Amino acid sequence: MGLIVSSLTRRIKSFNIENRAHREISKEKPSPAPRYPSTAKEIERIMKENPEIVNQHLQKNEELYERLKEVYLTSQDIKIEPKKVAEGTRPLPLNRSAPEDTDFGFPEPSMLPKGRITLRQALKLISDYQSDPSSKPISAIAAEHNLGVEMTENIVKYFKTFELYVPETKTAATGTKITEIESGEKVKDDK
């Protein structure tokens, strides 16, 4: 119901809206908005009781105008003493340099809980094992790093280092066909 009513009233409100708007904005002097009824009533009352106040209000007061001309503003710098910070019991930090760049992008711990390794140790473990799996039994590696044997087995089984291949010239491209990679052959250059 409300929807129908509002759609009707909207139509009435917007009837010929463009023409009315153009007429309004092409006026030389805009007509002021109507006063709020209580305000209008109050002004009417003042006009009736003492109209001279309103007239005086509309006229330029020369005396006040002259006084305003004599007003000047000057400014002076005030020396501000720096506030002394109350000295605490602990010294303030002196080193304000940015933290140094680390090898792995995060600081390495100095203490290690049992069963944990740092990324540096992990990389060494993986690359050592990969270069020669038979050099050290997995149980020895696990004991060396305080790791479980199963955990060490999984780490060396599932994580490998990449083989780096740098083409000699830019035109040498990869030297390995995509089909060879797909068939699982070792990715390397045959020179």
Add this chain to the structure above:
Amino acid sequence: MLAVGFRLCGRSLMKTFGNKPWNFAKGGSYQAARQHSLDSEGKTSMTIMNAEPNAPLMVDSYSQYGFRLNNGLAVIGPMIIFPKTILSWNLSGPEDISEESLALFFALEPKLDILVLGMGVRGFKINPKVVTALRHHGTNVEVLTTDAACATFNFLNAEKRSVAGALFPPQFIAVTDDDLALSQIQRKDILKIEDI
């Protein structure tokens, strides 16, 4: 279909302000910032995170065979990426993810803030057993498709968080003309006509 070109990462994050389309030779994740300028309207500046000096390792682009990193190296196969290190992940696909194949992340000290898993397939459901194991070890994990995972990893790495990405190359990429053109620009053979 073969992957013809490397798809740039985080291209959905690329935003243009003003009316000039941006032209990039290199991919990566972009952070665009509007600078209010009084001189002229629409003046903008842009930082490419991957190309910043001393930026950590980030993924520039991906293809069905691997990834291209911001240090210029191309990586073939699934990879584990740390802020400044990469490792190969000896798995054949996302179905091989298990508690055992995530062992390294559980053994690392300091603990990772977050592990970003990039599945090569859209909508791949990770094994509930693995989720339980991750929860047991207190590892925060974000399972995403590879494209989203690359961008997420880049952003987290730019914020210098202790983050690791375990990414599979996507199994399928819908290659667009735009991708082909970009990869040709990268290979500098834009005028070469391929035999049909």
